Amino acid sequence: MQDSFVNLDIKDTIATVTFFTPHHNALPTAILNRLEAVLNEVADDRNVNVVILQSGGDRTFCAGASFNELIAIDNESKGKDFFMGFAKVILAMRNCPKPIIVRVQGKTVGGGVGIAAAADYCLASTYASIKLSELSIGIGPFVIGPAVERKIGVSAFSQMTLNAQEFYKPEWAKANGLFAEVLESNEALDERVAELAKHLASYNPEALRAAKKIFWEGTDEWQSILEARAETSGKLVLSQFTKEKLQSYK
Template sequence: MENGYVKSEFHNGVTTIEFHHPQSNSLPSRLLEQLAQAIHGAGNDTETKVIILRSEGEKAFCAGASFSELAAIKTTEEGTKFFSGFAHVINAMRTCPKFIIGRIHSKCVGGGVGLAAAVDYAIAVEGVEVKLSELALGIGPFVVGPAVERKIGLSAFTQLAIDAHMWRNGDWARKKGLFAELHPSVESMDESIIRLSHTLVASSPEATAELKKLSWQGTENWDKLLIERAAISGRLITSEYSKKAIEKIKQKQVVAA
């Protein structure tokens, strides 16, 4: 589909949620809303025992916020509403009673790093790189920050957040705990995802739900916290600095085209 999609497929206890957008699997408001709804739906489905989150194609796993939508934001209210979309997705993943396996097949930028951090078990392929690019746009990784910090610790999170232009490779991400596994090929990655999903389907739903709650202990305030963080980004994205940074990137994209 030209403007992207979110779709869910159920098979033998596993619900696979896939998202796609032609701009490097970036996420506009519409897809963020659909993604949160899909996660809620699978979490509430008694037949679903485990969820796999993946994106379409072979290029970026997720380039984060939709750049064209960021450029169109004119007011703090519009900005807060947009960034709240990421808050809703992360909170949907946090409160979902099923484990979510992330299939990370390529680069993660900004909000894409947040998605990789918010899944319960991320399986990636060698060659994947990660970058929190928000500071370069005059904002910061405020909404995804708690999820990233929870997974890799404050020191590694601030390294990513401060050097917004530097890519970190998959080995760095695995050693820091963002990825649970790093595989030499897509085939090996997919085999591991199938193996783990089959194991979780055969596990006790009550036990997995309790383990999930335990693993997210201490995040009970995120419904409020992430919306407060969205308001910070929502205010900053309307600043003169952000407008100039976005315009500069748009000009580069035109030249590249």
């Protein structure tokens, strides 16, 4: 946890939420819980019209969930709690009435893909390859599945899920709807994020809230769906197959 953080900066009705961990922005439960709390905070802040969600560092947006925590799970209850970490962040993004721009500056894996998929507008750099590696260790992208499938469709989601060893290029992610735009450098990415956020912040807040509500129609059952998916994942992570895989990586 040392040097890990979730920071919030609010300026001119734009809230910038930044998370970071030294392990390629892999997220432990404590940081996921903090990220959920900050997203809920800006959701209720009348001085915020737009949210930018980003991570620190240059070439990795998010390596998924904390491997150290994953390998330490020893019962189903702890397993479900662990997988609910990303579920809670995705639900907080869904429930936030303000548009959320996600800035993806580098590679993203597993739960990080779920965060990108839960964006209302996702901007990425040319370094932002994506991968769903969960099936290769005996679990699956079940908790993030509703968000990813909603954004890229069943065909692309199943392709990524089954081809769990491959990184998909950012251009593929853009063609399949995950990324709205792919910028040639992180500098260009930052400029575009700032430009878009400034434009959105100048729009009618009531119209933005109405648009956000429309974007997420049909997701009212996600709370129960994601809890059930977390329970499934919590059981699978205790399987002999997964335990042996995790030990081999350790």
